[in-house]
Amino acid sequence: MKKIVLLAALAIFSVTATNAQTKVKKVKKVTAAKSVTAKLPSIEGAGMVFENETIDYGTIPHNANGKREFVFTNNGNKPLVIESTQGSCGCTVPTPPKEPIAPGASGVIGVNYATDRVGPFTKTVTVKSNAAGQETKVITIKGTVLPDAPAAPATETKS
Template sequence: MKKIFLLAMLTIFGIANSNAQQVKKTKKTLAKKTAIAETPKVIASKVIGAKVEGAGMLFENETIDYGTIAHNADGNREFVFTNNGSKPLIITNTQGSCGCTVPTTPKEPIAPGAKGKIGVKYATDRVGAFTKTVTVTSNAEGQATKTLTIKGTVLADEVPAATPTTKS
């Protein structure tokens, strides 16, 4: 009788333990599926520009290519962005990577859904290829700093051909 009772208790314990393990596996699987399901939402908000909670900053282009430009040409360009967030975007600072790259910072907060511009002036009196950055500091959700790039090539002035001199 003791053996039957002991066998029954072990069987009940074994079934209960098996069910507990199954519940743990189900919870883990459900957690993984939830995490995977939420991942595209995060990616979509960054890539497509969906609304974000808080302030947002989505640039039309993060790189400006000046191409090949003449020496002392107009070096002014603009980075255009949209506040794709639900709160005003405040840009607290813009900093060029060197003294030849001078950005301008919007003074007023950018309302949700509104566009803004960050101006940048490159000193085109410097001849040769260039790649410079502008670091933007703001209250944008998930990207307190953003790095923008400008690049191009400034051509040297053409030197006129020497005219031969004749002796008279």
């Protein structure tokens, strides 16, 4: 009789221990799934996240290429539409994407600064879009345009 009770108790203990391990494994899987989901965008509607909100041209020569690109990603769940872009002056000309940016996709806003103006500069581009919570976003370009090097004096040639 003692052997039967002992055997029964051992069997119940084994089944309980096995179920407990299975439940722990399930909890771990659910926790891992929640942490992955937490990294996904939680923006309802369209969203806009820039890789860099400021582009530093550094020190560039007079009349150098003034074209740069701002790269952004739609981190929302609806298409992002750039409605307009406006430079802070006529020397800064932005070029927005013409098509909507799908959720998870990236887009580019081109900016051309007129490098015929010598000296330091800081200019902004105002971006208007349907991004939830930030319908207007300001991005910045900055740098310094060097003057042309002075011409070397002409040397006289003796004949």
